[in-house]
Amino acid sequence: MNTNGNTYTVIYSIVLVVLVAAILAFVAMSLQDKQNENVKIETITKVLNAATQIDESITIDENTNVLEMYSEKISEAFYVDGNGNMAGQMNMGKENVNDIQVPSTADLKKQNDILKKIDGAKDEASKASLMETLRLPVFIFDINGHSVTVIPCYGAGLWGPIWGYIALAEDGKTIDGAIFDHKGETPGLGSKIAEPAFYIDRFKGKSLGSGEPVFAIEKGKHEDNPNCVDAISGATITSKALGKGIDMWARYCRPYLEKAAATAASAVADTAAVTDTIPAAAGTEPINNMEE
């Protein structure tokens, strides 16, 4: 048979391509559920890891049943818009752990695009309407009595997207834990953002600020500044991009965080007022809790 004829060549390439496409489509579709499941479990592990960093007795490794642990520790999971109002719930898997809902990186990217649009918007009206379309995921965990709020962050690294989760204390500022991941940062350099030596050690004792920027990752400015984390040597672009991502997401989560912190503070003040009055009624010197 003449394998060099034009007709043969064209038919051969069509058949080959259709055949290969069919194989790939079949494999991709039959494996898709399993792959999505893996991605979801990974996100849940990340969120849980960030939330539980304040309690060193909790360790999460390959043998941990993260689905069960998540549904046990979580107390609230919802979306907020740019004004800090509740805008939808996520299934927390209290009844069935397989129903747990978490945002995918594609969801984070979508929100990130809206955030960038708001940052670039010229007039207040379009800004306000965009703010209302925001759906920023927020998770609230109860870790042995501590209330921990976890917010995501997302940004563009050197080679691809980088994202992560930051756990905040009840004041909405103090960083209780953090974890990051990336699509394809340089191994050994930018990829270090996904290592505990970076996200645990360097974020310890840091907090979100109230000025602009709220947060940054820069070389050599971290010593006296609680809102700045030391950058990774050799990975300046990845570090800066991560700092920017955290800053942007924290800025838009702030309306919610401030509301939540105010509610928590007034609850604390109420209990403090009660304890104040008891010794006074008993005729002893009132104790000023504020000075302790």
Next chain:
Amino acid sequence: MKDINFKEVLLKPIFKGNPVTVLVLGICSSLAVTVQLKGALVMALSVIIVTGLSSFVVSIIRNSIPNRIRIIVQLVVVALMVILVDQILKAYSYSISKQLSVYVGLIITNCIVMGRIEAYALGNKPIPSLLDGLANGAGYGLILIALAFVREILGSGTLFGFRVIPQCFYDAGYMDNGLIILPPMALILLGLIVWIQRSIQKDLQEK
């Protein structure tokens, strides 16, 4: 029909005809993925599977391939194998697939895969082609692991992520070599390996 020496097919690519140090193929990826041993090992295994299977498949259809589009046909077969490996890893071994993610593209463009198909699989029966592909993948993997071993131990002080250089060395002033993590140092290391091999194997030396 010519006789095929299976021992030669299997052993030659490991040392005497190593695709990296003798044919100087696949340099790009061997510089990029050898920072850590774990990534290098996964990459080596994937390349072994891809070279073996794509040589095998191309060898089966070798008599039907139109000569003018043979490179395209080979590329389609290689890409199919790489994507299959990637999809299966993503479903059944997610953590390894995360390690591999960026390197998948590098396997498709790895000259060793195409080089062996052109040089061997197009003219030989399926079983010897399969062995040739596997052996060449192994020869590549061997160099990868050797490079990653040196680079991880000197660059990060670890092996497979476990610390092997004791803390007292660091306390006494020892520092990890940051230069060795960067690709140029890998090229110099690779050059050293080529030098060693050529000084042992005199027939490789050019006059």
